[in-house]
Amino acid sequence: MNEEKKYRTLIIDDEKYARSDLRELLSLFPTIDIVGEAKNIKTAIEAIENLKPDLLFLDIQFPGETGFELFDKVDITAKVIFVTAYDEYAIRAFDVNACDYLLKPVNPDRLALAIKRLPENHEQQNQPSISLTEEDSIYLQLNYKYYFLRVDSIIKITAADHFTEVFTAKGLKGLTNKQLCEWEKRLPKSSFTQVHRSTIINMNFVERIERGANYSYHVIMKNIEEPILISRRYAAQIKKRMAL
Numbered sequence: 490m491n492e493e494k495k496y497r498t499l500i501i502d503d504e505k506y507a508r509s510d511l512r513e514l515l516s517l518f519p520t521i522d523i524v525g526e527a528k529n530i531k532t533a534i535e536a537i538e539n540l541k542p543d544l545l546f547l548d549i550q551f552p553g554e555t556g557f558e559l560f561d562k563v564d565i566t567a568k569v570i571f572v573t574a575y576d577e578y579a580i581r582a583f584d585v586n587a588c589d590y591l592l593k594p595v596n597p598d599r600l601a602l603a604i605k606r607l608p609e610n611h612e613q614q615n616q617p618s619i620s621l622t623e624e625d626s627i628y629l630q631l632n633y634k635y636y637f638l639r640v641d642s643i644i645k646i647t648a649a650d651h652f653t654e655v656f657t658a659k660g661l662k663g664l665t666n667k668q669l670c671e672w673e674k675r676l677p678k679s680s681f682t683q684v685h686r687s688t689i690i691n692m693n694f695v696e697r698i699e700r701g702a703n704y705s706y707h708v709i710m711k712n713i714e715e716p717i718l719i720s721r722r723y724a725a726q727i728k729k730r731m732a733l
Contacts, residue, residue, distance in 0.1 A: 494520070494609060495519075495520055495521065495522040496520060496521055496522065496542075496543045496544040496568075496607065497522050497524045497540065497541070497542045497543045497544070498515065498521050498522060498523045498524060498542060498543070498544045498545075498546065499523075499524060499525050499526070499527065499533070499536055499537065499540060499542040499544070499545050499546070499567070500512060500515075500523065500525075500526045500527070500546045501526070501527045501528075501533045501536075501545060501546065501547045501548060501556065501559075502526075502528070502546075502548040502572065503528050503529055503548065503550075503551045503552060504548075505528070507548070507572075507593065508526050508528075510594070510595070511546060511572065511595060512526070514595060514597055514600055515546075515600075517597075518601075518604055520604065520607075521544075521604065524540050524542055525540050525542070529551055529552075529554070530551060530554050530556075530558055530559050530562065533547075533559055533563075534559070534562055534563045537559075537563050537565065537567070538563065542567050543567050543568065544567055544568045544569075544570070544607070545565070545567050545568070545569045545570070546570050546572050546591075547559070547569055547570070547571055547572065548571075548572055548573060549571055549572075549573040550573065550574070556571070556573075557628055557635060568588045568607060568608075569588060570588055570589045570590065570591060570603050571589070571590040571591065572590075572591045572593060572595060573590060573591070573592065573593065574592065574593040588603070588606060588607060589603040589606060591603060620674075620675055620677070621640050621675050621676055621677055622640065622677055623640050623641040623677055623679070623680055624639075624640070624641070625639070625640045626638065626639050626640070627640060629655070629665055630665055630666070631655060631661065631662075631663030631664065631665050632663035632664055634663075636661065638655075638657060638661075640676070640677070641680070641691070641693065642657045642658045642659060643655060643656070643657055643658075643681075643691055644656045644657060644658055644690070644691055644694045644710055644711070644712055644713060645688060645689065645691065645694075645710060645713065645717065646669065646672050646688070646689045646690075647669075647687055647688050647689075648668070648669045648686075648687040648688070649664060651666070651668065652664045652665060652666055652667070652668075653665055653667050653669055653672060656712075656713065658694070658711075658712060660712070669683075669687065669689065672689055673689060676689065680692050680693050682723075682726070682727065682730065683723055684708060684717060684718075684719045684720070684723050684727055685717070685718055685719065685720045685723065686720065686722070688717055688718075690708065690710060690717065692730060694710050694711045694712065694713075695708055695709070695710060695711075695731070696709045696710065696711055697709050698719070698727070698728070698731050699716065701718075704721075705718065705719070705721075705724075706718075706719040706724055706727070706728070707719065708727070
């Protein structure tokens, strides 16, 4: 990137020393222009509205609130890199323009990689979706509430008009505004597979496959009462995976 393409950057973290450390690390990158800092959601909203940054380094945990709440309170067009000590796992957010995540304390080499991944064109919004792993945690809205979900806790996902319904091992069930094709692209193929045009299942929760009438099959899942129909389109690959 040349001088004209610097990222106007805002650091959002409630810890002063964390902001200072990150500012010092970012000073080594000529493509980063730090235009401000914010210590909570309120000041972050003001800074975003006044400074119009291109890039946010956003903490997740704040006293009594989370960084994700920022997206409900202000229109964010900037790229976002999460900086968090929340979990040992990657935190993936479906509903925000997140480019990457960094774990505290921030590793300089990992920071360099995150910045390298930024598009040279600030307007380039359609970045490839980040594939999920079973160990990832995702931040997802279900039934108008937000949850952190481990990917490997999801049992099945079913289409529901323009939404999908998610079922988890802990009994959580709810609608989210994600279409089945979005899930299909991002879920790990090692454990998730489509068994019907409207259903994706986690193979780790399969108890057995039963043969039905007219050469049909049903899959019996742990913690799910109703058998799930396997359509003919997907029957061969499911049988292969189950070694039927």
